[in-house]
Amino acid sequence: MEKILEVKNLKTYFTLKSEKFGAKPEVVKAVNDLSFEVNKGEILGIVGESGCGKSTLGKTILKLNHKTGGEILYKGNEIFDLDAEDLKDMRRKMQMVFQDPFSSLNPRKKVGTLLAQPLLIHKLGSKEEIDVKIDKVMKEVGINPVYKGRFPHQFSGGQRQRIGIARALMLDPEFIICDEAVSALDVSIQAQVLNLLLDLHDKYKFTYIFIAHDLAVVEFISTRIIVMYLGKIVETADKKELVNSHLHPYTKALFDAFPATDPKGRENRDPVLMGDVPSPINPPSGCYFHPRCPRVMDKCKLEYPELKEVSSGHKAACWLY
Amino acid sequence: MDKDAYTSRKLASDQDKDILLSMEDVSVSFYTHRGIVKAVRNLNLKINKGETLALVGESGCGKSVTAHTINQLIPMPPGKIENGKVVFEGRDLLKLDEKEIASLRGDRISMIFQEPMTSLNPVFKIGDQIADVFLAHHNIKKEEAMEKTINLLKLVKIPAPERRIKDYPHQLSGGMRQRAMIAMALASPEPGLLIADEPTTALDVTIQAQILRLIYDLKQDIKMSVLLITHDMGVVAETADRVIVMYAGRKMEEADVYSLFEKPSHPYTQGLLNSLPSNKKYEDAARLEAIKGTIPDLLTIGSECPFENRCPHAMPVCRESFPDETKIDDDHSVWCHYVEGEDASPSSQLVGDQGEK
Numbered sequence: 298m299e300k301i302l303e304v305k306n307l308k309t310y311f312t313l314k315s316e317k318f319g320a321k322p323e324v325v326k327a328v329n330d331l332s333f334e335v336n337k338g339e340i341l342g343i344v345g346e347s348g349c350g351k352s353t354l355g356k357t358i359l360k361l362n363h364k365t366g367g368e369i370l371y372k373g374n375e376i377f378d379l380d381a382e383d384l385k386d387m388r389r390k391m392q393m394v395f396q397d398p399f400s401s402l403n404p405r406k407k408v409g410t411l412l413a414q415p416l417l418i419h420k421l422g423s424k425e426e427i428d429v430k431i432d433k434v435m436k437e438v439g440i441n442p443v444y445k446g447r448f449p450h451q452f453s454g455g456q457r458q459r460i461g462i463a464r465a466l467m468l469d470p471e472f473i474i475c476d477e478a479v480s481a482l483d484v485s486i487q488a489q490v491l492n493l494l495l496d497l498h499d500k501y502k503f504t505y506i507f508i509a510h511d512l513a514v515v516e517f518i519s520t521r522i523i524v525m526y527l528g529k530i531v532e533t534a535d536k537k538e539l540v541n542s543h544l545h546p547y548t549k550a551l552f553d554a555f556p557a558t559d560p561k562g563r564e565n566r567d568p569v570l571m572g573d574v575p576s577p578i579n580p581p582s583g584c585y586f587h588p589r590c591p592r593v594m595d596k597c598k599l600e601y602p603e604l605k606e607v608s609s610g611h612k613a614a615c616w617l618y
Numbered sequence: 619m620d621k622d623a624y625t626s627r628k629l630a631s632d633q634d635k636d637i638l639l640s641m642e643d644v645s646v647s648f649y650t651h652r653g654i655v656k657a658v659r660n661l662n663l664k665i666n667k668g669e670t671l672a673l674v675g676e677s678g679c680g681k682s683v684t685a686h687t688i689n690q691l692i693p694m695p696p697g698k699i700e701n702g703k704v705v706f707e708g709r710d711l712l713k714l715d716e717k718e719i720a721s722l723r724g725d726r727i728s729m730i731f732q733e734p735m736t737s738l739n740p741v742f743k744i745g746d747q748i749a750d751v752f753l754a755h756h757n758i759k760k761e762e763a764m765e766k767t768i769n770l771l772k773l774v775k776i777p778a779p780e781r782r783i784k785d786y787p788h789q790l791s792g793g794m795r796q797r798a799m800i801a802m803a804l805a806s807p808e809p810g811l812l813i814a815d816e817p818t819t820a821l822d823v824t825i826q827a828q829i830l831r832l833i834y835d836l837k838q839d840i841k842m843s844v845l846l847i848t849h850d851m852g853v854v855a856e857t858a859d860r861v862i863v864m865y866a867g868r869k870m871e872e873a874d875v876y877s878l879f880e881k882p883s884h885p886y887t888q889g890l891l892n893s894l895p896s897n898k899k900y901e902d903a904a905r906l907e908a909i910k911g912t913i914p915d916l917l918t919i920g921s922e923c924p925f926e927n928r929c930p931h932a933m934p935v936c937r938e939s940f941p942d943e944t945k946i947d948d949d950h951s952v953w954c955h956y957v958e959g960e961d962a963s964p965s966s967q968l969v970g971d972q973g974e975k
Contacts (some may be wrong), residue, residue, distance in 0.1 A: 346822035378690040395877055453912050454677075483676035484849065488893035488908035495905060510822065517895035541894070554827035556852025558896050560875045573791045 301472060301504050302335040302358070307476055308368035309350075309357045313578070325577050329528035330367070332604075333520045335472075340498065340505040342519030342536070344551070346574055349598040350528040351508045355474045358506070360384065371472075389419055392465035396477035398457035402449040408435075408460055414613035415467045424610055430467065438493060455486035462493065474506045479514060491518055512555050516540060524548050527585040528576055530604055534611035544613040548585050584616065592617060638843045639665040639688065639811060644702030646683050649695060653917045657683040659867045659940075661702070665811065670837060670844040670860035674851060674890075678913050680867040681847045685813045689729055690719050707810070725755050726830070728803035732816040734795035738787040744798050745783025751805035770801040774832060793825035800832065809842045816848055829904070830856050851894055853877060860949070863887045866914055866924035868940065873950035884950040886925045923955065931956040 309328040327350040335341050343351045356362040356370055360376050369376045371387060379387060395401040402411060412431045422430065432442040439458040440452075449457055449530060458478065465473055475494065479487040483530040493517065497503060499587055509515050516536065523533040524547065532545040543549055550570040557563070572589040575581055581588050587597040596616050638699060642664045648655040658680040665671045673681040686692050690711065704711040706727070713721060723729075731737045739747060745767050754764035764783065771779035774797040787795055796817060803812055814833065818826040826846045834857050837844055846858060854861055854875065863871040863886065871884040882888045889909035898907065900938055913929040922930070926936040933955060941955045 346824060349762050455912060465917055482852070483913075484893045485676060485889060485909040486912065488906040489894070489910070491895065492905050492908055512823065513894065513896035517900060550824055554824040555857045555896065556827075556830070556850065558852055558855055558891065558894055559853040559879055560858075561879075570824045571828065573825065574822065578751070 299337040299440065300334050301337045301372060303368070303373075304334070304358070305332050305368040305370070307331045307354070307369060308365040309353050309362055310365040316344060320554060321430065322579050326528050326580070327577065331528075331530055332367075333523060333530065333533065335504060337504055338502050339520045340507055340518055342515035342522040342608040343506060343508045343513040343525060344510065344522060346510060348527070348574055348577055349525040350577070351510075351525050352476055354525075355393070355476045355506060355508050359388070359393055361393075366382075386420070389468045390470050391472045391474070392468065392470040394458075394461050394465050394473060394475045394478045396480050398454060398461045401461055402457060402464075404449055404581070407446055407448055408452075411449070411460070412445070412464055412467055415464065418442075419468060421468070430609035434463045434466050437466065437497070439489075453486075455482055458482060458486075458490055459493065462490075462497075466497070466541075469501075470503065472504045474508065475540060476508045477510065478507070480509060480511065487514070494518065512551055524551065527575065527580050529585060529601075530612075530614065531586065532611075532613045533604075534617075538611050542611075544607060544611070544618055545586075545615045545618075546590050546592050548593075550589075584614075622683075630713075636666045637664050638836045639704070639706045639845075641684070641688070642705070644684075644687060644704065644932055645700040646680075646687055646692060646697060647700055648697050654705070654917045656919055657697075657867055657916065658687070661867075663862055663869070663872075665843045666843060667843055668837070668841045669859045670846055670857055670865055672846040672854045672861045673864055674848055674854050674861060674863035676849055676890075676913065678866065678916060679864040681864050683817055683867075685729070685845060685847050686785055688811075688813065689723060689727060689925065724751055725806050726808070726810040727813065728806055728809060728811070729813040729815065730796070730799045730803050730817050732819050734792070734820075735787060736798060738795060739745045740787055743783065743786050744787060746792065748802050748805055750785075751802055755805075755807055767801075767805070770799070772806055773804070773836070774798075774801045776801070788896045791825075792821055793828060794831055796821065796825075796838075797832065800829075800836070804836070804840070809840060811843045811845060812849065813845045818853060819848070819850070826853075833857060849893060852896065863890070866916060866919060868924055869953060870925065871950075871952045871954075873946070877950045881946065881950070883950070883957055884947050884954050885929045885931050885956065889928075904942060923953075929956075933959075 307328055308330055311325045311327055313323045313325065331354065343354065345351045348595065353362060357364050357525065364377060368507045375377060376387065409431055412434065413427050416427050416430065416496065435445060437443040440459055442457060449460065479490050482490060491514065498505060507515060507518055519536050521535050522539045523529050526547050532543060532548045543552065554568050554569060570589055574587065575585065582601045584597040584601055587593045590597065594616060602614045602616045604612050606612050619640060641661055644658060644661045646658040648657055655714055661684060673684060675681050683692065687699060688711065692699065699712060745764060748767045748770060749760065749763040751967040752758060753768050767783060768779045773780060776782050776797050790798060803809065818829050821829060830853060833844065847946050848854060858875045860874050862869055863884060865886050871878065871887045882891055893908060893909060914924050914927060921939055923936045926932045929936065935955050941958055942955045943951050943953055944958045945951055
């Protein structure tokens with residue numbers, strides 16, 4: 298399979314302002330030594346709770362954040378080494394769809410203007426060609442092109458998210474990062490947008506990274522899944538494998554915590570995972586999950602387990618395996 | 619059948635001594651500069667003692683407005699309760715004056731909200747805020763109130779409550795803040811009804827599971843009733859006893875939770891369940907069965923079935939009138955012309971003929 302993106306030992310740290318004069322500044326290790334690959338045409342789901350670093354990871358891959366260390370190779374080229382011209386070219390191929398369509402669309406620009414902007418910035422096509430393209434893309438995402446003179450506030454949340462997707466499509470990208478792209482939508486609208494993303498995937502063979510906190514959504518849309526906790530990958534496998542035989546206790550806790558769509562047997566569910574997600578400023582010693590882990594051992598408190606291949610394509614970072 | 623006869627028959631059949639709260643034919647509108655927003659239309663509901671009733675629906679379906687009508691937190695104007703009764707322990711809440719309703723709030727009816735950070739006061743310590751409820755509703759001293767507060771924080775499983783009472787809201791995590799809110803709601807002398815408006819929507823899924831379990835356990839221990847407002851069918855499946863599915867201000871289906879998930883009868887309920895990617899039927903599916911279209915504008919809605927423009931079974935009659943009640947089972951009703959037509963013995967009832975243009 299052709300690799301489109303390779304991430305090697307990626308680190309993104311944020312230094313907080315020290316509160317006391319002369320004190321050592323605190324560091325948040327938002328993305329803490331991650332390595333993974335994305336194959337062409339796959340949908341890689343990244344799931345985790347708030348503060349696990351999934352959004353930072355998505356932004357760093359597009360160079361919307363700095364990196365502290367490691368490599369991000371897009372088709373073999375390090376993104377952070379590109380000059381301005383090459384970076385602009387690369388960005389044409391890599392697009393992002395954001396969570397909140399209210400704040401990611403400029404409220405003072407008409408939809409047609411918003412959609413034309415990427416093409417104008419990249420100097421692609423004449424005015425007529427751009428117009429034709431806007432009509433085509435709007436139809437593609439299910440919005441009647443006669444509405445291109447409207448402002449974002451005149452659309453519903455679901456339609457606005459469709460416009461966000463249309464904007465990403467304007468440059469004929471190869472690779473799209475969806476950061477919580479359906480989280481703000483009502484469930485019936487969420488289903489429509491998920492179907493749209495899958496239709497586009499089938500038609501154009503995009504590669505997606507789909508970042509979400511909602512396990513059910515990630516499970517439905519992805520072909521492969523990465524589970525993150527406090528800046529680390531705790532488990533990764535093909536979708537089927539992860540759903541049917543997940544190994545890491547945190548992955549199990551995520552699946553257990555997800556509300557069932559059937560009230561039957563709710564009295565006899567497994568006990569829920571206790572405790573809070575620890576602060577990423579001061580993660581626990583050893584395995585970051587050990588204070589909440591139901592299967593904690595002495596070793597877990599001392600040393601962080603490496604991400605190991607347990608079976609083909611299935612990796613877990615846990616001392617149990 | 620006239621309305622009063624219906625109501626009395628209904629009350630008698632439900633052994634009204636067990637009913638804590640009932641809403642009868644309640645309509646709420648908002649008079650805006652763009653026109654009249656019909657937020658809730660002819661809603662009937664009842665909550666029995668010790669029961670969890672879930673109001674489920676998407677944004678704009680009127681579920682929060684319903685809750686705020688009970689607590690009288692609707693800003694008037696622009697809001698207006700057009701008609702109906704809200705009977706709580708034999709008293710019509712809509713007829714009480716501001717002082718009487720204020721003494722009920724926090725005393726017999728408590729509420730927790732979606733985002734605890736905005737409902738807790740950021741400049742007061744958690745302990746003091748909860749103790750305030752004791753001081754307002756019980757005739758006790760400050761020290762005693764603090765002691766009771768610590769006990770309550772233990773009850774909602776906040777670790778080290780003696781230290782936590784000295785924390786400010788921003789020092790607690792999201793889950794802990796929601797626990798503190800629940801503790802505050804339980805600080806009333808005899809909690810009767812807890813209204814939980816999207817209590818776990820802002821929380822991570824492992825924390826959500828903890829809070830849902832807590833509400834479920836507390837309800838068993840304290841025997842209070844819960845009105846749970848949520849958009850999440852998963853949350854309903856985990857906690858509710860009975861469910862009302864709302865859409866654009868109308869009640870579409872009402873059932874006990876097992877019956878609803880086993881035999882969802884309204885096309886909207888079916889669509890809502892089919893929209894969930896976690897639905898078991900999607901294990902190998904390539905696409906979700908989404909409901910087409912979007913929610914209608916509440917400004918222009920008339921007496922038709924509001925789901926008509928998205929419904930796969932829409933018929934001409936759906937555009938003309940809102941359907942009457944069709945009984946599927948003892949504790950399972952649906953308001954749908956299509957189901958009515960399918961069903962041989964519809965027991966037609968009250969709602970439907972009062973919608974206005």
